[in-house]
Amino acid sequence: MKTAFVYSESFGSFFYGADHPMRPARLALTRGLIDALGIMALPGAGVVEARRANEAELLSFHTPEYLRVLRQANNGVVPAEGASYGLGYGDNPAFKGVYDWSCLSAGASIQAAELVAGGDADIAFNIAGGLHHAMPGRASGFCYINDPVVAIKALVGMGRRVAYVDIDAHHGDGVEYAFYDSKDVLTISIHESGLYLFPGTGFPADMGIRDGRGYSVNLPLPPGSGDEVFVHGFEEVVPLFIEAFAPDVLVTQLGVDTFASDPITHLSLTTNGFERMVKRFRALGLPWVALGGGGYDMSNVARAWALAWALMNGVEPLERIPQSFLADKGEYFTGDRLRDEPLKTPALSADDSNAVDRDIAFLKKEVLPLVRRG
Numbered sequence: 001m002k003t004a005f006v007y008s009e010s011f012g013s014f015f016y017g018a019d020h021p022m023r024p025a026r027l028a029l030t031r032g033l034i035d036a037l038g039i040m041a042l043p044g045a046g047v048v049e050a051r052r053a054n055e056a057e058l059l060s061f062h063t064p065e066y067l068r069v070l071r072q073a074n075n076g077v078v079p080a081e082g083a084s085y086g087l088g089y090g091d092n093p094a095f096k097g098v099y100d101w102s103c104l105s106a107g108a109s110i111q112a113a114e115l116v117a118g119g120d121a122d123i124a125f126n127i128a129g130g131l132h133h134a135m136p137g138r139a140s141g142f143c144y145i146n147d148p149v150v151a152i153k154a155l156v157g158m159g160r161r162v163a164y165v166d167i168d169a170h171h172g173d174g175v176e177y178a179f180y181d182s183k184d185v186l187t188i189s190i191h192e193s194g195l196y197l198f199p200g201t202g203f204p205a206d207m208g209i210r211d212g213r214g215y216s217v218n219l220p221l222p223p224g225s226g227d228e229v230f231v232h233g234f235e236e237v238v239p240l241f242i243e244a245f246a247p248d249v250l251v252t253q254l255g256v257d258t259f260a261s262d263p264i265t266h267l268s269l270t271t272n273g274f275e276r277m278v279k280r281f282r283a284l285g286l287p288w289v290a291l292g293g294g295g296y297d298m299s300n301v302a303r304a305w306a307l308a309w310a311l312m313n314g315v316e317p318l319e320r321i322p323q324s325f326l327a328d329k330g331e332y333f334t335g336d337r338l339r340d341e342p343l344k345t346p347a348l349s350a351d352d353s354n355a356v357d358r359d360i361a362f363l364k365k366e367v368l369p370l371v372r373r374g
Contacts, residue, residue, distance in 0.1 A: 004046055005040065023298065030305045051111055074096070124288075133173060207367050207370070215370075230258065254290060
């Protein structure tokens with residue numbers, strides 16, 4: 001097994017703003033924790049310096065007009081046309097270096113795709129990626145360039161069939177949009193229901209159009225869903241659709257805003273459920289491009305993605321965060337445990353539980369046969 005950690009020391013230097021929940025500093029914290037745990041320099045593993053995406057790569061999904069305005073915002077000032085392209089002072093601020101940040105995170109995802117497609121790595125992980133909400137002509141949901149889309153388009157351009165699985169709390173709407181009429185890319189998103197959370201989309205009946213009908217798969221979950229419910233939905237849906245589609249490459253978005261202590265979502269996962277899904281991805285045995293995603297509790301991000309990197313390499317890390325690391329970064333952590341204790345989350349109401357089961361049954365009965373016939 002060959003693994004590549006695509007990274008740049010510049011990742012953690014960008015800053016959305018003091019009151020913004022998205023903090024790229026979480027990426028430097030994750031890298032630091034991986035180093036402290038001694039799981040970066042493993043046999044078969046390597047660190048690859050991230051590169052910027054070029055404009056031609058970005059134009060595979062984004063419009064020239066949007067890229068022009070995003071470049072203008074790189075100085076940290078909202079362009080006159082900014083509001084028309086989703087740029088402003090709320091979710092998508094025009095912070096200094098916003099275009100540079102976007103090109104770097106997208107370039108790293110394209111690199112991960114190239115490493116896997118070229119056989120230089122079996123698994124490539126870009127923790128700065130997974131910015132799945134950006135649309136062709138506008139920023140959305142803290143995302144400016146949709147790096148999963150441009151990476152997947154690079155893979156499709158190399159003749160690969162791609163399955164994209166998104167386990168972020170938010171629906172992967174931008175990725176679904178990009179391939180909604182395509183049978184070359186299967187998109188699966190398991191997320192908190194859009195009835196309660198941005199972007200308000202991603203329902204089971206949203207299954208694609210024209211040639212892509214059946215190749216968009218959505219499983220919305222009610223607030224309060226924890227490890228048992230989320231992993232149950234994952235196991236009931238993901239392996240079946242992956243087997244039916246038979247992809248050449250797996251691309252995953254490993255957002256951890258699903259965790260119970262995340263400040264902006266309403267799910268109740270822990271590292272226990274997250275690890276089970278990461279292990280399942282690895283067990284699929286497919287060339288694997290792993291991307292980061294959401295996560296607004298710094299401890300959750302660092303601990304979960306350090307665990308993910310360990311599992312990608314087939315090793316078990318230490319159970320405790322080294323005291324030497326906590327002496328420097330302890331303000332982000334509530335203790336020294338790397339893994340969470342299992343949470344005893346309240347059971348879902350009968351209505352919510354039945355709704356999840358109905359949605360799973362619908363996907364199996366109405367959507368899965370379309371993929372099998374494809």
